[in-house]
Amino acid sequence: MKKELKFLLPALFFIAGCTHADSPKEPGKDYPVYGGNKAGNRYSPLDQVDAGNVRDLQVAWMYDTAEPIDTNDSKPLRAREIQCQPIVVNGVLYGTTPELKLFALKAGTGEQIWKFEPSERRLNVSRGVAYWEKGNDKRILYIVGPSLYAVNATDGKRVESFGKNGIVDLHEGLSAGLDRDISSLFVTSTSPGIVYKNIFIVGSTVSEFGDAAPGHVRAFDIVSGKLLWVFRTIPQPGETGYDTWPKDAYKEIGGANNWSGLAVDEKRGAVYFGTGSPSSDFYGGNREGSNLFANCIISLNAETGKLIWYYQTIHHDLWDRDIPCPPNLATIKHDGKMRDVVVQSTKDGVVYVLDRDNGTPVFPVEERPVPTNGLPGEKPSPTQGYPVKPLPLSRQVFTEADISDISPRAYEYIKDQFRQFRSDNKFTPPNTEGTLQIGYSGGAEWGGNAIDPDGIFYQNANENPWVLRMVDTATRNKELASVSRGNALYITNCASCHGQDRRGSGTEFPDLGDIGGRRSFDEISAIVRSGSGRMPSFQQLPEADRTAIVNFLLNPRMARQSEAHPGQAGAATAAQKTAFGFKPAYVSKEWRKLYDPDGYPGIKPPWGTLNAIDLNTGDYLWKVPLGEFPELTKKGIPVTGTESYGGPLVTAGGLVFIAGARDEKIRAFDKKTGKIHWEYQLPAGGFATPITYEVGGKQYIVIAAGGARGLKPGGKYIAFSLK
Numbered sequence: 001m002k003k004e005l006k007f008l009l010p011a012l013f014f015i016a017g018c019t020h021a022d023s024p025k026e027p028g029k030d031y032p033v034y035g036g037n038k039a040g041n042r043y044s045p046l047d048q049v050d051a052g053n054v055r056d057l058q059v060a061w062m063y064d065t066a067e068p069i070d071t072n073d074s075k076p077l078r079a080r081e082i083q084c085q086p087i088v089v090n091g092v093l094y095g096t097t098p099e100l101k102l103f104a105l106k107a108g109t110g111e112q113i114w115k116f117e118p119s120e121r122r123l124n125v126s127r128g129v130a131y132w133e134k135g136n137d138k139r140i141l142y143i144v145g146p147s148l149y150a151v152n153a154t155d156g157k158r159v160e161s162f163g164k165n166g167i168v169d170l171h172e173g174l175s176a177g178l179d180r181d182i183s184s185l186f187v188t189s190t191s192p193g194i195v196y197k198n199i200f201i202v203g204s205t206v207s208e209f210g211d212a213a214p215g216h217v218r219a220f221d222i223v224s225g226k227l228l229w230v231f232r233t234i235p236q237p238g239e240t241g242y243d244t245w246p247k248d249a250y251k252e253i254g255g256a257n258n259w260s261g262l263a264v265d266e267k268r269g270a271v272y273f274g275t276g277s278p279s280s281d282f283y284g285g286n287r288e289g290s291n292l293f294a295n296c297i298i299s300l301n302a303e304t305g306k307l308i309w310y311y312q313t314i315h316h317d318l319w320d321r322d323i324p325c326p327p328n329l330a331t332i333k334h335d336g337k338m339r340d341v342v343v344q345s346t347k348d349g350v351v352y353v354l355d356r357d358n359g360t361p362v363f364p365v366e367e368r369p370v371p372t373n374g375l376p377g378e379k380p381s382p383t384q385g386y387p388v389k390p391l392p393l394s395r396q397v398f399t400e401a402d403i404s405d406i407s408p409r410a411y412e413y414i415k416d417q418f419r420q421f422r423s424d425n426k427f428t429p430p431n432t433e434g435t436l437q438i439g440y441s442g443g444a445e446w447g448g449n450a451i452d453p454d455g456i457f458y459q460n461a462n463e464n465p466w467v468l469r470m471v472d473t474a475t476r477n478k479e480l481a482s483v484s485r486g487n488a489l490y491i492t493n494c495a496s497c498h499g500q501d502r503r504g505s506g507t508e509f510p511d512l513g514d515i516g517g518r519r520s521f522d523e524i525s526a527i528v529r530s531g532s533g534r535m536p537s538f539q540q541l542p543e544a545d546r547t548a549i550v551n552f553l554l555n556p557r558m559a560r561q562s563e564a565h566p567g568q569a570g571a572a573t574a575a576q577k578t579a580f581g582f583k584p585a586y587v588s589k590e591w592r593k594l595y596d597p598d599g600y601p602g603i604k605p606p607w608g609t610l611n612a613i614d615l616n617t618g619d620y621l622w623k624v625p626l627g628e629f630p631e632l633t634k635k636g637i638p639v640t641g642t643e644s645y646g647g648p649l650v651t652a653g654g655l656v657f658i659a660g661a662r663d664e665k666i667r668a669f670d671k672k673t674g675k676i677h678w679e680y681q682l683p684a685g686g687f688a689t690p691i692t693y694e695v696g697g698k699q700y701i702v703i704a705a706g707g708a709r710g711l712k713p714g715g716k717y718i719a720f721s722l723k
């Protein structure tokens with residue numbers, strides 16, 4: 001008798017669960033998809049933890065990924081950052097380690113069930129994984145470097161029948177219609193793809209420069225790994241959007257990639273996603289036109305990949321204003337009518353609310369004239385769209401009134417910079433004198449936003465000014481001819497991020513000036529070959545060139561003496577045949593975040609905020625600083641907020657959980673007021689999005705605390721629950 005009862009109970013749960021497409025067994029108890037559900041809402045109906053008891057949260061378990069990268073090496077090759085938002089299916093938590101091993105844990109205890117090691121050591125980041133099941137066949141789909149793996153969710157073994165021995169190469173489907181080989185170009189995907197029926201739909205992360213692979217979105221059969229369809233984000237002759245480029249642009253231009261993830265509407269059978277800018281960043285003289293489908297929000301038939309609609313957020317992007325996070329599918333009440341919408345926030349801090357069936361904006365977007373004084377050869381778009389509502393999440397231009405005033409020293413320094421690099425308009429085209437740009441590592445970022453069933457939208461936003469200065473290739477080549485081959489290759493391939501002087505930029509791009517003191521030849525070579533975090537891989541460079549760069553970094557002066565004379569002519573040729581597939585007429589000479597002399601952002605605070613917007617009306621409910629520099633608060637400066645990475649999670653318990661700030665705390669905000677109800681000092685920064693789920697009648701909140709460059713290294717997943 002007893003036995004039978006035990007058997008019956010789960011069966012009842014199963015029936016109750018059938019109405020919910022998102023959770024295979026117990027609705028709302030799991031967290032089965034990156035973003036919480038296929039609509040990407042980062043919402044959980046769990047309410048055991050609420051404003052009244054959240055202060056009593058305790059650490060329930062910690063899972064240590066136990067990973068310095070080489071066991072006999074105390075310095076991991078990359079910052080031990082975990083950007084992964086894990087998933088929970090049937091009480092099992094799946095996530096990745098800093099080294100991109102995949103693991104399964106008992107979600108109630110943190111006890112490891114299995115760990116899977118990818119065959120190649122890769123140094124990119126992973127923001128999450130995807131789950132699929134059919135009967136007893138349960139799989140995790142996850143991406144390391146260019147490899148899409150299918151792993152058995154039960155035992156952690158490769159599904160050998162998928163692709164080639166469990167792997168599909170993400171270069172697949174990118175080169176159709178091109179007469180060039182793109183197999184050596186950098187392609188990975190930091191965000192997981194999304195599952196629709198037995199179809200896995202996925203975008204890509206590619207280079208930002210002349211050697212970028214095209215960013216086409218692909219669908220693979222989850223059972224076999226077979227390519228099902230390709231949606232070309234850079235259209236070819238005969239395809240919609242082809243006429244928004246020069247005739248042969250598709251043969252050499254890449255990018256327009258979906259690196260930020262996707263959402264699926266299972267009822268409509270439609271997939272939604274955003275794309276990034278076309279290559280190369282900052283100069284578009286060779287890609288005259290509006291450049292569809294770069295910088296677009298797109299809806300496709302999930303089964304066939306056929307275009308349903310698109311909406312372009314930036315025409316002819318010259319500022320690297322990618323769409324940085326997955327869209328979010330919500331239902332709002334607008335003008336008395338219920339409307340299904342797609343919500344997309346952007347790097348420049350704008351929020352689009354579009355009709356889900358046809359892509360038309362729900363709130364007005366005004367097309368306004370913008371500056372067209374671009375670099376020679378450049379034809380900037382004469383107009384750009386300005387959403388009237390909701391108002392932007394972050395400032396759109398850096399004016400004199402925005403110069404940081406946290407100290408007289410900061411003010412004087414930034415004022416001087418402001419005079420040199422003034423920018424009056426959000427859409428001022430890049431130039432050789434230098435401009436101040438907002439909208440890179442600003443506004444919304446890859447963590448995305450959360451939306452609750454009432455249509456309230458929660459988004460963290462960053463405010464960071466950057467200096468951008470361009471140089472023409474003739475001047476650049478002259479510079480290259482006067483330096484060693486290694487130096488020339490460094491300038492061409494590395495200086496845009498690490499600076500011509502190798503000094504890097506703040507916490508974004510490490511200082512390589514003293515790299516020899518930290519890293520061996522082999523370690524640097526490995527980083528250049530495989531990439532690391534946000535740094536692309538340079539696998540496509542000939543090994544001799546990579547060696548020349550590493551030698552230059554280890555010994556800049558020696559490299560010059562031994563190579564400069566015979567190599568002078570050689571230097572320019574070496575630089576010419578670098579990673580660049582084609583040569584833009586202008587490249588960036590300086591691209592750095594504007595910091596004050598003490599290392600704080602050069603803009604007046606707030607530097608980071610958490611926002612709540614009522615999407616039914618488009619009005620803000622509240623806006624509060626997110627994160628703190630305690631040393632500044634002590635001096636009497638109001639809480640500034642900090643840059644944050646990783647998004648929010650909203651629960652039926654009335655709370656918004658978020659970490660991601662540089663003070664390494666996780667917090668719970670009251671979703672109605674923005675008041676902080678709980679905060680916890682993590683052992684290392686949680687630059688990831690938290691999740692919540694229920695196991696054994698208990699609600700857990702989990703965050704990956706991996707730390708970041710310039711902060712404490714971590715490597716743990718931490719679970720909280722009430723006692």
Ligand code: HEC
Nearest residue numbers: 078079493494497508509510524527532533534535538709
């Ligand atoms: C698109 C920007 C970008 C480009 C281009 C780039 N890097 Fe990086 N690089 C980064 C970032 C970001 C990191 C930090 C990675 C991390 O946190 O794992 C990094 C890290 C490194 C490190 C490790 C530093 C340390 O302190 O351990 C080395 C070495 C390096 N880069 C060398 C190069 C070289 C050589 C090139 C050119 C061949 C290059 N990078 C091109 C962005 C870039």
